[in-house]
Amino acid sequence: AELERLLKEAVDMGQFTMFYQPKVDLRTGQIGGAEALIRWQHPVMGTVSPDRFIPLAEETGMVVPIGDWVIQAVCAQQAQWQREGQRIVPIAVNLSALQFRESNVLQTISGALEQHGLDPRWLEVELTESLVMHDPEAAQQTMRQFGELGLRISLDDFGTGYSSLAYLKRFPFHYVKIDRAFVTELTNNPDDAAIATAIIAMAHSLRMSVIAEGVETEAQMQFLRSRHCDYLQGFYFSRPVPAEKFNKMVQDGN
């Protein structure tokens, strides 16, 4: 209840901000997109990691207003950059399970896009494998509606659950994100290398693009490039950064 109060206050007092982590397009070497990641700056507690408050926000239901704020914030930011004549790239928001299942997230998204006059191609969503598998039928239906709206969808944390890509082909994903767990040991562990290679090959045969997360070294980058991975995300290129810094990186073309 205390945390619920604190999170409510955080929304009202504007203590949340969004950071952006680039996704590098391996074909062009340029930033081809980003993932939006929330940050909570509390006046006394300091910076609180989303790893700590998102699971709790999920339990109290506060993740719904927080998630709505995230959608608003990203749409407002993209629209502002676009008005200023800046080059923009698609930005993906993470949807939490509760937000996906129990809120009217479709209305929230289409409302925000409309309000800011933003084309749906500039906003993407990331759904985790476990979220989708919790209720596959319902997820499929909501995802179809996202697709009709023109949103691209990423399958986040792929490989950590128990579903096969073949099964997931029933869902209209555009991107598969290889979980960081397989990328970390990619160049030391032949099993992880085999898994990453297989995910990329199968995703491509199903006409989905692949994003590798958690890329931290040149060797990992080279390996993923040799396997024709489409996008790379990770500290090797950039940590999640504040909006201004991200925008500068996109304009500078690196």
Ligand code: G
């Ligand atoms: O950098 P990172 O510490 O940003 O994020 C930690 C975890 O919190 C990740 O699992 C990430 O998906 C999740 N997360 C970050 N931002 C958001 C957000 O805006 N909404 C939701 N639902 N999860 C987020």
Ligand code: G
């Ligand atoms: O669960 P999700 O994939 O949405 O979370 C993204 C999380 O991964 C964020 O916490 C982000 O800070 C973190 N992250 C992004 N790139 C790297 C990386 O190269 N190494 C590590 N260890 N974490 C990363």
Ligand code: MN
């Ligand atoms: Mn994600």
Ligand code: NA
């Ligand atoms: Na992920």
